[in-house]
Each structure stands twice: as C-alpha cells, then as structure tokens.
Amino acid sequence: MRRRLFPMVLALVLAAIGTALVFAYVQGADRRALAGHRAVDALVAAKAIPAGTPASDLRRNGWVRSVRMPASAVPDDLVTTIDGGLEDLVVGSAIGLGHLIRKPLLVPRGRSQGFAVPEGKLALTVALTDPQRVAGYVTAGSEVAVFVATKLLDSRGKPLGEATGARMLMADIEVLSIGPAKAKEKDAASVDPQTLVTVAVTQREAEKLVWATGAQQSGRGNALYLALQTDSTRLDTNSPGVSSFTFAK
Template sequence: MTRRIIGVVLAIVLAVVGTAAVLVYVTSLKTTVEEGQKGVTVLVARARIPAGTSGTSIRSGGLTEEVVMPQSSLPDDVMINIGIEFDKLVVTSDVQPRQLLLKGMFGSQTKLSGGIAVPEKLMALSGKFEVEREVGGFVRPGSKIAVFSTCKVIDPAFKKKNETDRMATFVLLPKMEVLAVGAYGEDGQTSAQSADDRAKADAQGRVTLIVTIAASQQDAEKFVHATDLNCKLTLALLTDSSVVQVGGGIDNGTSLQ
C-alpha cells in the first residue's frame, strides 16, 4: 500500500516538473520569436519622390509616412526619421511609392539636378531632333557628339540673284556629352518612344527624339539661339580620335557653286 502511494506521489511530482519544463520552454521560445518580430516604426514614401529631392523637402513636404514592420525583416540603414544631417543631401534616384527610405539613398546634391546627373559647373538642356539628324537613333546617354547648324544668312543681294535664301552650315558645338535620350515619363523614368509608336511615326515621316546634353553657359546660349532661329541642327557621333574644328563652314553662296 505504501509503495503504491509513493508511486502515485512520484508520478504526480514528475508530471508537475514535466509540465513546468514545457511551460518554461514554450515561454522561452515565444519570447525569442517576439523579439525577432519586434515591430519598428520606419518611413516609406507616400508617393514617388523624384531624384534630387532634398531631405528638408521630403520632411517638410510630408512625402513620407510611418509604418510598423518586423525588425528582423529590415535592413540596417532603414530610416526611422529624417535627421537634420540629411537636410542638404538629396535622394540620388527616384523613390517609388511605399518604398522604404534608406540612408544609402541619399548623396550630395551637387551630383544630381532634377533627377539627371549633370557634370559640375555645367547645365543640362534639351533639343528635339529628327531621327535622321540624330545618327539614326544611335546617339545614346554617354555619347560624345558634335552639333552642326544650318542657318539662313541674311543676304538680300544673293536672294535677288538666285531666288533662294543663302544658307550656311558650320560646327556649332564641337564636343558635347549626351546626358539622356527621350522624355521624362510619367513613371519617373527617362524613356524614348515605344517601338510601336516610333514605327507609326516613321511611316508618317515624323520620328523625333529628345536629346539632353551638358553645356556651359556659352555653349547653351549658342544652342538655344540656333534653335530659336529655326536653324536645322544635326548631331554627329564622335570617337576619342575624332577631329572637329570650329570655324569656317560652307554655304551655298560660295562652296556649293
């Protein structure tokens, strides 16, 4: 009888100890999981933030919102706020809606302007070119080009004699860098026309491409002036060994006769 009682008591003790051990294990496991899934408040873009937007503008413009995400799923440089150290920095590429803000997205504002990389001390400007005046569409971002201009020369005597305008062709800009080809689309990306659109436009003889170049103020003045005078501009692709000389040129009052 005594042995039976002792056996029952021992079984109860073992059951209690076992249950306690299981509870401790489960509690420990739950704590570990909870720590790994700890919620952290971080910043995401409320809408598309264009490249070149400063930290100050992002913060004051309400371009972000706070969301809670599991800590274990977040990168180390995720942003929980935009500190004053980011005020003079800009995002170096477009930030898409609902995208996490990361510290690595920011850089010096001198590298970007309006979402396009512009060399220091230069400016960006664009022109529209018929595809045959843009080397058949082979001009690409990073290309080095020369810009030729064909303009009307005011010469009443020549026109009276030849019943046509006197035209001159010359090198307007000897060596320029192409920054982009195509228009800035609604998706925030620089893109040219689709293949279908270009095919339709080509059938109607009106394929045009927008080419953006980097220029000094003096070169930009020449480019804009020639464009506003309705001069015809033609681009030529250059290599490292290409030789381009400014000056001279030809016109139908001398060289072509």
C-alpha cells in the first residue's frame, strides 16, 4: 500500500511545483517586457466615457483602468493619476474605449461647449469618417494638418474628366472636441459612420473648410483628410500638391 501511495504523492507534488513555476513565469512576463525601459502607470478608458463626466468619478466608477507602459511610448501630457489638481475638472469631449487619458481631454466645470475657443479663433465642426481622421486616433487636443482631395476643373468650372488633385489646406490646427454624428435611419446601414470633429481656425481657414465640406456633401468629389502632427513634423505649406497629371513626377 505504501509503495503505491508514494508515487501518487510524488506526482501531486511535482504537479504543484510545475503549476507554481508556470504562474511565476506568467507573472514575470510584463516585467520582462518592460525590462530596460522606464515604466509609467497610464490611465486608459475602460469603457466609452461621455463628455461632462467628472474627473473625480473616473476611478471611482470604473471609467478608467491603470496600465503599465514604457515611458517612451506615451505622450508627455498623459494623466497617470487623478490627483487634487484634476479632481475639479470634467471630460471635455467623449473618449472612446481604450484611449489614453490625456490632460487636454479634461476641462474646467461649466466651460461652454465642453471646450475653450482660443482667443482670436473660431470653432468650426466638420463630419468625417474614421479613415478621414487617422482611423479614429485624432482626439481632442490633437494638432492636425488638413488635406483636401478635389476634382480638377477647367477655366469654365467644368470637370476635367476624371482628373483629380490633392493638396494641404492648412496646418497646426487644434482639435477642440470629438463627438458622434447622428445618422439618419435610412442611411445608417449604407454609409460609413461619421464623427463630428470641432477645430479652432481663423476666418480664412474656416472659409476653406466650409467650401471643401460643402463640395464634399454635394457630391462634387471633394474629400477632407486630417493628418496627425507631432513636434518633429515638417510641412511645406507652399506645396502645390499633386494631381492626376503630376503625382508620378
């Protein structure tokens, strides 16, 4: 009896040791991935956060969760904790699931529209699909360049066949707010969902955007695209753009 019992006990002990070793390996995976990198605790949206949500409720009500990330992979304005300096703020515009919580996304309570229009600027809203706003990575606080694709016209304003062109309209544009556009029921299944993007612009920039979006909505072949900028982005604001006749040069 004892001879049969000993192998069984030994097998159970070895199984327990193996399980413990596997658990220790899994627990150490994140630490090994971050080895050699300074890590920070980043707050990310655990679910979609509506505009106006108090910052003090983000942790308490499970709106955000903490994720360990390499410091080199996160922006400088990242929110790592909701401390006394942020508790009195609210979410300025809707934040999507999984998005990093950044300081520009939090604004003072009672601020009209949930954002502040920079002095001397206008707030203008355009409706864009996800591909037109960097797959949804354009958020409140982003700095973007705006590009337009158009059909080419002759001197009489008539389309030059199927010829098209594209060029940059403006750069260094601040995104003030992001929010979903309400789709009409009859169009909901047939068109790509759109998002309302509000930007801070000068009068001249607003005129260009209104012209471009008006032509887009009327079916004249125009399309706007936003491109995310960084501190190291280099742009040629005098570029003539490209067309069906010059893109290969």
